[in-house]
Amino acid sequence: MPVPRGHHVMTRSLLRDEAYRAIRDAIVDGTLAPGERLLDTELVEWLGVSRTPIREALARLEQAGLVRSKPGRYTIVAPLDVRATREAQSVAAALHALAVREAAATLTDVELTSMREANQRLAEALRTGDVDGALTADDEFHAVPVVAAANETLRTMLDQVTPLLRRVERVRFATLAGRSSVAQHAEIVELCASGDVDGAAAATRRNWETLGRLLTAEARGEDAGSTT
Incomplete structure (x- = not known):
């Protein structure tokens, strides 16, 4: 499924953590399917935050094994390993x-x-x-x-x-x-x-x-x- 439309309202003090949780939960519940590309522009629109907390959240998700990336090429939802x-x-x-x-x-x-x-x-x-x-x-x-x-x-x-x-x-x-x-x-x-x-x-x-x-x-x- 594509990244959800609309704005996900967040408190400014917890942008990075809330972006992490929102993307994580969308991966876990299947909203974001294995192999799906994660584009900064779509995630920014969905979550209503700047690219910095998005990128920090994606880096944390990659460390957790839920996201895979190749710098300058793509970031995708990782298949179940x-x-x-x-x-x-x-x-x-x-x-x-x-x-x-x-x-x-x-x-x-x-x-x-x-x-x-x-x-x-x-x-x-x-x-x-x-x-x-x-x-x-x-x-x-x-x-x-x-x-x-x-x-x-x-x-x-x-x-x-x-x-x-x-x-x-x-x-x-x-x-x-x-x-x-x-x-x-x-x-x-x-x-x-x-x-x-x-x-x-x-x-x-x-x-x-x-x-x-x-x-x-x-x-x-x-x-x-x-x-x-």
Whole structure:
């Protein structure tokens, strides 16, 4: 699909970050398809900003593996790279497990309730086929221990690897393969609540490793919805 028409209003103080998020989300949800050329002029018109934040956003997206460019020739939406995405998935699984390991013993009742409520929203979004809602709820669930861990290096590394996983996560929550996440999340919360740090970290790693099966199906050209 072409770059959306009309103006996407942004606050001036966050132009670069908002341009990054807008283009990233359009790539993840398929609005901008793999192989599609990204022209500065079209992105400037769509987002209503100058070329500088656009170019900074594209450079960041290229670093994240969502964009490819050849200076002076083209910038395109990168095709799904199964190997690179699998590597990102392995790193994300380890980082989220580390976040839970660092935070599990000190999570408050309020934080545990926030995780349970996010998981309820995930279950409802999956029930109604709301993929965007499922992605948001999943992010909110995992964000609780990440924030509670208060490890800025961990958060920075997750910001680097997570964008490449969005496409696969969207597939997971658009199919029956996503249903298992609700039960896995519930297990993580209860292990945290009981003080089982090792168990909670292991359960978190298993939850993120489910993406690996979807990547295997993608590499084989299989129906991701059949993944269990």
